[in-house]
Amino acid sequence: MSALEPTTPSALQRAGWAWRSYALTLPALLLLVAVIGYPLLTIVLRSLSEPQWGLQNYAWFFGAPVNLTVLQRTFTISAWVTVVCVLCAYPYAYLMTAVGPRVRLVLVLCVLIPFWVSGVVRTLSWVILLQDSGVINSLLRSAGFDGVRLIRTQTGVVIGMAQVLLPFMILPLYSVMKGIDLRLVQAARSLGARPSRAFFTVYLPLSLPGVYAGAIIVFILALGFYITPALLGGPRSTMLSTLVQTQVLSLLQWGRGGAMGVVLLIATFVLLALAAPVMRSRYRDAGRR
Amino acid sequence: MEMKPLTRLILGLVCLLVAIWLVAPTLVVVPMSFNENKSLAFPPQGFSWQWYQNFATNPEWSTSFLNSLKVASLVAVLATVLGTLAAFGLDRMKARPANLLRMLMLTPMVVPGVVLAIGIYAVYLDAQLVGTLTGFVLAHTILALPFVLIAVSANLEVFDRRLETAAASLGAGALTTFRTVTLPLILPGILSGLLFAFATSFDEIVVSLFITNPYLKTLPVQIFSSITRDADPTVAAVGTILLFATTILIGGGMLLLGRERKGRL
Numbered sequence: 001m002s003a004l005e006p007t008t009p010s011a012l013q014r015a016g017w018a019w020r021s022y023a024l025t026l027p028a029l030l031l032l033v034a035v036i037g038y039p040l041l042t043i044v045l046r047s048l049s050e051p052q053w054g055l056q057n058y059a060w061f062f063g064a065p066v067n068l069t070v071l072q073r074t075f076t077i078s079a080w081v082t083v084v085c086v087l088c089a090y091p092y093a094y095l096m097t098a099v100g101p102r103v104r105l106v107l108v109l110c111v112l113i114p115f116w117v118s119g120v121v122r123t124l125s126w127v128i129l130l131q132d133s134g135v136i137n138s139l140l141r142s143a144g145f146d147g148v149r150l151i152r153t154q155t156g157v158v159i160g161m162a163q164v165l166l167p168f169m170i171l172p173l174y175s176v177m178k179g180i181d182l183r184l185v186q187a188a189r190s191l192g193a194r195p196s197r198a199f200f201t202v203y204l205p206l207s208l209p210g211v212y213a214g215a216i217i218v219f220i221l222a223l224g225f226y227i228t229p230a231l232l233g234g235p236r237s238t239m240l241s242t243l244v245q246t247q248v249l250s251l252l253q254w255g256r257g258g259a260m261g262v263v264l265l266i267a268t269f270v271l272l273a274l275a276a277p278v279m280r281s282r283y284r285d286a287g288r289r
Numbered sequence: 290m291e292m293k294p295l296t297r298l299i300l301g302l303v304c305l306l307v308a309i310w311l312v313a314p315t316l317v318v319v320p321m322s323f324n325e326n327k328s329l330a331f332p333p334q335g336f337s338w339q340w341y342q343n344f345a346t347n348p349e350w351s352t353s354f355l356n357s358l359k360v361a362s363l364v365a366v367l368a369t370v371l372g373t374l375a376a377f378g379l380d381r382m383k384a385r386p387a388n389l390l391r392m393l394m395l396t397p398m399v400v401p402g403v404v405l406a407i408g409i410y411a412v413y414l415d416a417q418l419v420g421t422l423t424g425f426v427l428a429h430t431i432l433a434l435p436f437v438l439i440a441v442s443a444n445l446e447v448f449d450r451r452l453e454t455a456a457a458s459l460g461a462g463a464l465t466t467f468r469t470v471t472l473p474l475i476l477p478g479i480l481s482g483l484l485f486a487f488a489t490s491f492d493e494i495v496v497s498l499f500i501t502n503p504y505l506k507t508l509p510v511q512i513f514s515s516i517t518r519d520a521d522p523t524v525a526a527v528g529t530i531l532l533f534a535t536t537i538l539i540g541g542g543m544l545l546l547g548r549e550r551k552g553r554l
Contacts, residue, residue, distance in 0.1 A: 018381075018382070018383075020378075021377070021378040021379070021380075021381040021382045022378060022382070023378070024374045024375060024377050025375045025378035025379060025382075025390055025394075026378075027374060027375075028372065028375035028434060028438075029375075029390070029394075031371060031427070031430065031431055031434070032394060032396075032397075032431060032434070034427075035427050035428060036396060036397055036400065036405065036408075036431055038412060039408025039411060040404070040405070040408050042408055042411045042412055043404065043407060043411065088303075088307045088310070091300050091303045091304055091307070092303075092304050092307045092308075094300070095300060095301070095304045107304070107308065110311050110312050113311070113312050114311055114312070114314070114315055116315070116531075116535040116536065117315050117318075117528060117532050117535070118492050118508075118509060118528070118531055119492055119494060119509075120492075120509045120512045120513050121318060121512060121524065121527070121528035122314055122315065123516075124318070124329075124512070124524055124525070124528065125315065127329070127516065128317055128318075128321060128329050128331050129313075129314060129317060129331065131329075131330075134331055163311065163314060166307075166311060167311075195292065195293070195296075223401060224400075224402055224403065224404070226402055226495050227494055231513075231516060231517070241401065241403040244404070244407060245403055245406075245407075248407045248410070254407075254411065257407060261401075261407055261408075262404075264401050264403075264404055265400065265401065268399060269399075272399060
């Protein structure tokens with residue numbers, strides 16, 4: 001081929017590229033099928049076939065009050081974590097948009113520093129801080145709140161999980177807030193709205209896409225949490241993940257553990273599917289502004 | 290947005306508390322690691338280096354550290370190669386199949402860790418991959434792949450494809466074009482993918498807890514079992530070392546980047 005030939009790709013070349021582009025993704029797809037697809041399929045099959053074919057594992061799961069309590073608790077804890085994250089992240093992300101570059105750098109660093117330390121070590125820190133003889137309890141005691149228990153309680157688990165998940169709430173919220181045109185708030189003010197009214201009718205609705213995006217991510221990640229509840233929680237704050245682990249590793253009940261895993265998996269994907277159209281349309285609205 | 294002074298003060302205070310809440314747990318391990326007694330009670334007593342010595346000399350700790358380095362390095366290379374190839378493929382596909390495949394490749398990020406862990410454990414039991422280097426590398430690679438894909442794809446999106454056409458029109462072959470034009474331009478994406486992949490593997494705990502055995506433990510597994518077994522401040526020493534290593538790496542990277550940018554201007 002001479003170098004001076006026109007360079008628009010011919011139909012044949014394009015077909016070649018289409019074929020090649022699939023070939024490029026093939027190694028990753030093969031690994032995906034082998035290390036994610038096949039294992040998940042195995043779990044689904046085992047939940048339906050052990051000890052014999054049928055839905056007995058699911059009937060057991062939804063028939064035992066203990067399991068339903070844990071299922072409900074998993075959702076409750078995740079919801080609390082999401083609420084705590086939204087409440088803490090909103091003012092924080094707002095401040096990030098309102099300050100100068102130097103302070104913003106410090107605020108961003110505070111969000112990123114938790115990622116620098118291994119997740120397990122961070123949970124260890126919470127064990128140290130929340131233990132009965134720990135700093136937080138001593139502070140509470142000197143403030144007159146005696147006998148508050150944090151470790152091995154749901155409160156402790158929520159505190160630890162929310163700290164781990166907070167960055168996933170702050171970052172999407174910040175990216176949405178950064179794009180909000182503050183002149184809209186000024187316009188509301190100039191038309192006579194009080195600052196609080198301008199905030200609630202103009203700024204808050206515009207920032208909701210970020211809240212939704214962050215809340216969905218946090219809630220879904222929280223549902224599957226394993227390490228934090230395992231180390232910070234007690235028997236009364238067991239989450240679904242721990243139950244799955246107990247069934248499989250301690251009781252060797254692959255069918256039952258598998259059924260629980262499938263329930264958790266389905267809950268995650270249903271939430272994702274429900275959230276996807278909402279988030280997409282919200283983003284479009286925000287973009288149209 | 291204008292604010293009353295009181296609102297401003299409250300906002301500042303709330304954010305300060307949030308910042309402390311974010312950062313303090315990260316730093317707690319530093320004083321704990323110099324504890325004189327074998328306890329994790331806060332505040333620590335006295336001063337000693339013994340937990341650092343224990344980390345360096347106790348084979349349980351040093352071996353698991355080396356294992357993690359080995360696994361994470363292999364994962365970083367493998368995930369980066371597979372993820373970069375896939376990102377290129379997806380970039381050159383029609384939008385519909387590309388979106389579908391991209392969603393598939395991002396599933397490892399949303400599948401709950403324990404569900405994935407029991408699945409992989411079940412398959413590894415049959416394939417005799419429990420407690421093997423291959424097993425760890427394969428499992429961690431699939432978990433790291435989405436991060437590489439995201440990083441490289443973001444770079445490809447802003448990459449001007451006409452540069453490749455220009456190189457080709459000047460007579461460069463496909464491989465030369467890739468090596469001299471495409472690769473240098475998307476290198477930042479590939480490098481950050483590599484870093485993310487390494488960090489993902491080095492930090493992975495849930496799947497690792499299931500596929501580990503006494504012969505092959507990674508550092509997070511060792512930390513986890515140490516926490517659940519007894520109050521050994523060696524964990525705090527490890528945490529401190531990791532904290533300083535990352536700080537130096539990130540600080541150094543930022544300094545280098547800053548200098549490069551200044552040099553260019």
